[in-house]
Amino acid sequence: MNPKLVLCAFAIGALLPIAASHSQPTPVVPAWSVAGWDFQNGMTTAADVTNNEHTATAVGSNPLSWGWRNSGVNLTGGKYYTVPYSPALSFASGDFSFAAYVRVGPAIATRTLLDNRGSNGGYLLGISASRRVTLRLTGAPTKVPYSSLAAMPLAVNRWHHIAVSVARSTGTVQFYIDGVEAGTWPLQADIYSNTDAPLLIGHNLDGGGFNERLDEVHLYNRALSLDDLAVVMAPGTPLYEPGLWNGGAAVFSNNCYNYATNKRTNTFAQPGNGAGQGTAGYTCPALIEAAIRDGLEPIADPYEPSHKSTVALVAAPAYGDFHWYRLDRYGGWSHKPGQQPATNLDNSQSTISNPEYADRGIYTDFCGYFRVWSDSQQTAGHEYIQ
Incomplete structure (x- = not known):
């Protein structure tokens, strides 16, 4: 040559x-998928790709930017989405899971991905200042924190698939990063669910937000296993x-x-x-x-x-x-x-x-x-x- x-x-x-x-979307599994947003056209609203009509409305300036799959959202500057209250998003019973693609920068900050807390309880999914995935569930007697392993922090400026499975059926909370197990914890006995507040994507009721890139956010009425993750996240x-x-x-x-x-x-x-x-x-x-x-x-x-x-x-x-x-x-x-x-x-x-x-x-x-x-x-x- x-x-x-x-x-x-x-x-x-x-x-x-x-x-x-253009890239392929995260598969929707009708039996598991409760809600999902791929932000392909989310300048003012993001459609629920599961067809369950949980439309997300943008708050702040246009969040659309490049993402994991074609377009995604850049939530810097306090931008976020709000989804009207629905019992289906509160998971008052049964197993459930959250999953998303995230890309975080070098700033040392606490980031909120999902806030579904109301007057009676709820959940808070985020990323800690040490870049560990975190989950708080309101219950008796307090808000119990869970997190992914300290030995598996999210890398800066790299797309990661994160998932958390909450299994009432087995009494466990399981974290996954990029389809790999990243920590298992015993589940608290009681979980109090939100009964009145909207779901916030990228915003915290107590102040602050996600302020990073986010794409393909999905909620499931199932405790995702490793085999399930291979279905919903492996491109x-x-x-x-x-x-x-x-x-x-x-x-x-x-x-x-x-x-x-x-x-x-x-x-x-x-x-x-x-x-x-x-x-x-x-x-x-x-x-x-x-x-x-x-x-x-x-x-x-x-x-x-x-x-x-x-x-x-x-x-x-x-x-x-x-x-x-x-x-x-x-x-x-x-x-x-x-x-x-x-x-x-x-x-x-x-x-x-x-x-x-x-x-x-x-x-x-x-x-x-x-x-x-x-x-x-x-x-x-x-x-x-x-």
Whole structure:
């Protein structure tokens, strides 16, 4: 390959105006789903995607912004949503769960995700100043606090799926982060439910709010298990299906970073640009820091089980360039060299079984592996890159 034709850092010619891709929604399971808001059109109101008519109304300026799935909400500046009171949202009996995608910044602050407290009781779901998921349930004799494990704080500027299951049937409260168990606690004997107040999304009755990015908020009348989470939150890993990347204008306007994250932005995406600060250079340390700012998660073992997908970063400092590979479903690796078609072959035209040992051409420095929120749908990944 001619190195000048495969650069990921620079596009040759003008990028062509074509539509960006869109991600899949969180599945609605009619038997479990009580309410859900995906904020795809939530400038003034957010529809209840479960069709149970729990419409959320925005308070404050327009909260719509980029989210985990296409658009989401940025609740900085005290913005929030209110949902009219409904017994269905108060869970006076039976098991129940909450789930959402959240992305928190570095500020040391207590954040409220859901406040459903009324004159008689209720629940308060949030994130602590130490970035632990928290739940308070009003009951006898007091408001009992629960939290996820201190050893599993939410990472700054990275999308996380959080869930809390309350099982009256087994007397337990279970926390999950990114589909992994994050703490189990015995449930208090009595839970007093809200009987008169609206549900607040991103606001606290006592003052304060969420003030972060939020997407895909769902309430369930079931204590979600690990298997249930695989149904409602796991977006999946893409197959090696290069056609949607190799046809028409898409092949010229998307590069290796787009392909690895499975996100077709048509901007020839660069590490760090999504966070507003591009890479400071083309060495591994600089590129790793830029990728982390975009929300990618560094890992040591590319084959460790996860609901997220695996990608690999390499660098060519002498050429001022970088390159990415992705691990497709069923274990094969593939990549998209600059403005050339996506392929599962390396520089020697051999099938890529491991990017560490493949013929990478000019990309001499192996920087490491990362996890990303990808999607089983081609071109529909969930990381915010630009």
